[in-house]
Amino acid sequence: MNVIIIAGKIVFALIWLGLFAILGGATGELSSQSVGLLSVLLAVLVIMHLLLLGVFVATMKQHLPWKKGDSWQILAFGIFAWLSILQRPKQDQG
Numbered sequence: 001m002n003v004i005i006i007a008g009k010i011v012f013a014l015i016w017l018g019l020f021a022i023l024g025g026a027t028g029e030l031s032s033q034s035v036g037l038l039s040v041l042l043a044v045l046v047i048m049h050l051l052l053l054g055v056f057v058a059t060m061k062q063h064l065p066w067k068k069g070d071s072w073q074i075l076a077f078g079i080f081a082w083l084s085i086l087q088r089p090k091q092d093q094g
Contacts, residue, residue, distance in 0.1 A: 001087065008080030015045070016076065049075050056082055065090065 019042050021027065023035065030038075053074045064085060073081035 001083070005080050005084045005087070009077045009084075012077045012080065019045070046075075049078050052078055052082065056085075060086075064088070 019038060022030070023038050023042065053071060056074055057071075065088065070081075070085055073085070
């Protein structure tokens, strides 16, 4: 399972880097339609990950130890960060 989570995080990191590189002009000039399409895809990715973060926080925050960077992990890596948080060893809350 750890291999799947790491592979998923790598794939999402490449997707983010690719979208930002293309929008930043690293691949040359793009038509306005291409920039618009990539902007919409980036917006959909962010919205979906924000929805996932909202669901995770609403259902699991009370049951799992919540660390400072968990919100950013879920925003960046989506379900793969969620799975890694679920696999985290539980700490005694004593």
